[in-house]
Amino acid sequence: MVQNIVVGLIIGGAAFYLGRRFYLSFSHKKQPGCEKCAMNAEKK
Amino acid sequence: MKKVVLFGNPNTGKSSIFNRLTGLQQKVGNFPGVTIDKLSSVITENRKSVELIDLPGTYSIYPRSKDEEIVYNIISNSSHKDYPSLAVVVLDATNLERNLLLCTQVYDLGIPTVFVLNMTDIASRKKLIINTDALQEAFPEAEIVRCNARIGTGIPELKHLIIHSSKRRSESVTNLIAIDDTVAQAIDTENRFKRIKNICSAVVSKQEDVASKSRKIDRWLTHPFFGYLIFFLLLLIIFQTVFTLASYPMDWIDVGFSSLSKWVNASMSPGLLTELIADGLIPGIGGVLIFIPQIALLFFMLGVLEETGYMARVVFIMDKLVRPFGLNGKSVVPFISSAACAIPGIMAARTITSWKERITTIMVSPLISCSARIPVYTLLISVVIPDKTVGGIFNLQGLVLFGLYFLGVFAALLVAWVMKKILKSKELSIFLLEMPDYKSPRWANVGIEVFKKVRVFVFDAGKIIVAISILLWALATFGPGNSLETAEQRVLKANKTLTSKEKEELVASAKLEASYMGYLGKAIEPVIKPLGYDWKMGISLLTSFAAREVFVGSLSTIYSVHQEDDQRLLVDKMKEQTTADGKPVFNLASGLSLLVFYAFAMQCMATLAIVKRETKSWKWPLIQLGYMGAMAYIGALITYQILN
Numbered sequence: 001m002v003q004n005i006v007v008g009l010i011i012g013g014a015a016f017y018l019g020r021r022f023y024l025s026f027s028h029k030k031q032p033g034c035e036k037c038a039m040n041a042e043k044k
Numbered sequence: 045m046k047k048v049v050l051f052g053n054p055n056t057g058k059s060s061i062f063n064r065l066t067g068l069q070q071k072v073g074n075f076p077g078v079t080i081d082k083l084s085s086v087i088t089e090n091r092k093s094v095e096l097i098d099l100p101g102t103y104s105i106y107p108r109s110k111d112e113e114i115v116y117n118i119i120s121n122s123s124h125k126d127y128p129s130l131a132v133v134v135l136d137a138t139n140l141e142r143n144l145l146l147c148t149q150v151y152d153l154g155i156p157t158v159f160v161l162n163m164t165d166i167a168s169r170k171k172l173i174i175n176t177d178a179l180q181e182a183f184p185e186a187e188i189v190r191c192n193a194r195i196g197t198g199i200p201e202l203k204h205l206i207i208h209s210s211k212r213r214s215e216s217v218t219n220l221i222a223i224d225d226t227v228a229q230a231i232d233t234e235n236r237f238k239r240i241k242n243i244c245s246a247v248v249s250k251q252e253d254v255a256s257k258s259r260k261i262d263r264w265l266t267h268p269f270f271g272y273l274i275f276f277l278l279l280l281i282i283f284q285t286v287f288t289l290a291s292y293p294m295d296w297i298d299v300g301f302s303s304l305s306k307w308v309n310a311s312m313s314p315g316l317l318t319e320l321i322a323d324g325l326i327p328g329i330g331g332v333l334i335f336i337p338q339i340a341l342l343f344f345m346l347g348v349l350e351e352t353g354y355m356a357r358v359v360f361i362m363d364k365l366v367r368p369f370g371l372n373g374k375s376v377v378p379f380i381s382s383a384a385c386a387i388p389g390i391m392a393a394r395t396i397t398s399w400k401e402r403i404t405t406i407m408v409s410p411l412i413s414c415s416a417r418i419p420v421y422t423l424l425i426s427v428v429i430p431d432k433t434v435g436g437i438f439n440l441q442g443l444v445l446f447g448l449y450f451l452g453v454f455a456a457l458l459v460a461w462v463m464k465k466i467l468k469s470k471e472l473s474i475f476l477l478e479m480p481d482y483k484s485p486r487w488a489n490v491g492i493e494v495f496k497k498v499r500v501f502v503f504d505a506g507k508i509i510v511a512i513s514i515l516l517w518a519l520a521t522f523g524p525g526n527s528l529e530t531a532e533q534r535v536l537k538a539n540k541t542l543t544s545k546e547k548e549e550l551v552a553s554a555k556l557e558a559s560y561m562g563y564l565g566k567a568i569e570p571v572i573k574p575l576g577y578d579w580k581m582g583i584s585l586l587t588s589f590a591a592r593e594v595f596v597g598s599l600s601t602i603y604s605v606h607q608e609d610d611q612r613l614l615v616d617k618m619k620e621q622t623t624a625d626g627k628p629v630f631n632l633a634s635g636l637s638l639l640v641f642y643a644f645a646m647q648c649m650a651t652l653a654i655v656k657r658e659t660k661s662w663k664w665p666l667i668q669l670g671y672m673g674a675m676a677y678i679g680a681l682i683t684y685q686i687l688n
Contacts, residue, residue, distance in 0.1 A: 003317040010320065014514035021508070022649065 045086070046094040047126055048206050049118065051150055052134035053143050054101030055480050057162045060193035061134055062098040065203055084126075089207045096206070097126055100395075103142070105149045106229045110394035110402075119153065130209055131155045132202075137167040137174055137190075138481070140248055144240040145233065147183070156211035157186045160202060165192050166481055171250055178246040185211075194486065258481045262357065271361040282345045283449065284442040286418075290337035297337075298613050301330030305604070320517055327604040328513025331597035331614070332506045335419040336498055342418065343384065343494045351485035355380060356477065363475055369457045370464025372396070373475040375405040379456070382412035383449075384497065386651045390658055400469035406658060407463060407668055408456040410651050413449045413643065415501065416592045420642045421448055423596050427618045428635025444639075451643050455675065509597040512587050516601045519561040531558035556580075556602070575641065575677070576634035576684035578623065585641070592647040633687035637680040645676035 052058045062068070066085040084097040099118070100111035107116040118126045131150050135143040151157050159179070167174060176188055187205055191198035264270055305326040312318040349355055358380065363373030374396045382389030389409040396402040413421070425441045434440050522528075531554040539547055556562055564586075565579030572582045580602050588595035596614075603617045621629040646652065646669050655665040 003315040007316045007320050011514055011518045014511040017507070017511045018515070 046129045047097060048094050048130045048132060049097045049099060049126065049128035050132050050134060051099060051115065051146060052101055053103050053136065053146060053478075055478060056101065056134045056136040056143065057193045058098055058101060058134045061132075061160060061162065061191065061199070061202070062096065064193055064196055064199045065096060065206070087203065087207065089203060092207050094130075094207050097128075102146065104145055104229075104233060106226075106233070109397045119150070119155075128155055130158065130206065130211070132158045132160060132206060134160045134162050137161045137164045138170055138172060139478075140174070141240055141244045142478075144243060145236055148236050148240065151183055151186060156209060157183070158202070158205055158209070159183065159186050159188045160198075161188065161190045162193055164190050165194070166483075173249045175247050175249070179243070182243045182247070187211075194483075258353075258479075261482055262479070265354065265357045266361055271357070272365075275358055275361065278349070279449070280438075280446055282342065283446040284439055285345065286338050286342050286442070286445070288439055288442065290341050293337040294334050297334045298330065298615075301326055301333070302613060305330075316521075319521065320514070323604040324513050324517025324601055325510065327600040327614075328510050328597045329506070331419075331513075331600040332502060332509050332593070335422070335593070335596075336502065338418050338422060339415050339501055340494050340498050342415065343497045344490060346380075346383065347490040347493045348485045351483065351490055353480045353482045356480050360477055360479065363477075366457065366460075369460040370401065370404055370467075371457075371460050372398075372401055373477060375401060375460075378405050378409050379412050379453075382409040382414060385414050385416070386410040386412070386648065387654050390651070390654050393658070398469065400464075400467050403467070403659065403664065404460050404463045406655055407664065408459045410646060410648065410668065410672065411452050411456040411459065411644065413452040414592075414648075415497070416648065417448075417642055419593045419596045420588075421445055421639060423599075423615065423618075424630075424635050424639050424642075426615050427630045428632050448639060448643055451640070455644060459671070459675075508591050509594050512594050513597050513601045516561065516583070516587060516598055519564065520556055520559045520602060523555075523559040523562070527558040528555045531555055561602070574684070575680045576631075576637045576688060578621075578629050580621075581629070581634075581638065588647055589649070591649065592642060592645075595642070633684050636687060637684035640683045641676045641680035643676075644672055644679050646672040 050058045050062055062083065062085075065087055068085055084095055086093050087096050099115050102112045102115045104112075105116055105119055107113040118124050118128075121127065131153075133147050133150055135147065147157075147159060161174060161176070161179075164174070176190070180186070180188055187209070189198055189202045189205060191202060193199070265274060305322045308322040308326065309318065312321070349358075359373050359376040362376040366372065366375055375393070377395070378389040378392040380389075381392050386409050389412070390406050393402050393405040393409070396405060422445065425444050429441050429444050432440050434443060532551050535550045535554045536547065539550060542550070557566075561583055562579070565583045568582045568586065569579045572579075572585065577585070580599070583602060584595045584598040587598045599618065600614050603614065603621075618630050619628065623629055652665045652669060655668060656662060659665070
């Protein structure tokens, strides 16, 4: 039972993370994330 | 807080000085145009702080491109939030004549100014003698500091001067900002150069006239024939090395994650959480980490070439090659950046003054194979291309990887040529490039860049891959109603005579097909079947829409679900996948078709977002998504139909 709840939370968290990331990329509330080049990390 | 702004021509070492002063690790490179946006940081000494701002390099305060506009916007408006209380102008001591144009302009604005004479070591090697007193005489209000950002000499003095300078703004000599038409700007520039010539004759003297080592090397590296040949051979060596050297650590990582998955299955109590960790998370994370050796090796070698100054020569020789396609040499810098990631490449297109060339560069840059394609390329090559030597020295797999990079470049040039025919513009195409001297690479810089790229690949791309792996696992583990149980019963009933291992494999396959993922995959199968893909490959294509590298993690998760005891490597699992009639799923035709698909397809949400931001319109990213998708589908279809 506990395992099922933990799994449900993990799946919900993953879906929320992807949805939020998609929204932030196109709403320009955040610099589009660059997966490879660390552009964001360099910006202050 | 006091604002201190770093000005200077491109490639004078501003960012290196910025890094030395702030302790940050902003990207530096031995070619012009590395900094394309404003960066800032606070520096402190004896409890006194100032904000230091690094701007893109510019030859003059009169702007010609997007990045130069950033400088102009700040300096032309004294109420701008970043208007400097102190201007620090970085000068390349080896080329004072050209650098002094910007100096005289900033100085004449009346802003308190510090001149930083950088690269004094190279000036000495070139037998140049800089008379600082004469320079001081020409600019009596300015402070002058000698620096060598490479080794850090003069930095403490500069920091002290920046933080504790108490000079106030004086009356500007000329109202430069009022000179806003290009003819008046040209006349002003010409007059300034006359003045600069006089200053330089007093400031710079040369011990003896010797042909520099750089010029001698350039005779070969920029030669109309040998220049291209050397570049071609260098790339060939890089891709061969990436494939052969990286294979050892990749195997260790793969074996390590397979064992970890097995260990988790054996030591945790059976249940959904154990399945999620062992069959969803661990294969997903392993799918990301396995590509660290290749990415690190590729960027190490590209970093060395960049540090030495060779990339500027590449830009120079490529100018002639790309002009017939409606581009100019400045497009090559975004292309080189795009080999790492299209996002900095597209941003680097800001340095291109012609609108037509800039939009063309933005539109074709994502066709240059980026680091996210490496995992997809190398995995598929390992599965469908035999590991054998060709011509006695070349590894066939390395040659195919090299070919895929060329396919990307060829496609980019082809699309650029089409855009040249479609887009109309009367703007002149001007390409000016300052050739930096060759330097020995700063290994710390190369190391930092490699580390940064690996870190971001693992943590940023990794997060997306892990999140998608979790969702894929959920889609593959659950199905509508009790469809999974029904499928299992059906298989067991129909195959009573098989061994338990054979039954297990059939049950796993039937359960996957009965899951939500199976339903989704079957729904898209008619669209991808002509390309030679089965529904599992289709699911991986769909999930990698946001980021290409997710393809590998997705396949890794799909082939692990429902197969608790199967700890074979992903490559082996893929090789053993068969269709209903017993033929391999990943054969030469379907494998090459997939490679062509990934060479052309957009499959990167972040790139689309940055194109929208840079072009300030949805039109261009949507056209890009459309044409790249069409090229990918048609290219993959032709490849499969011919080879099959």
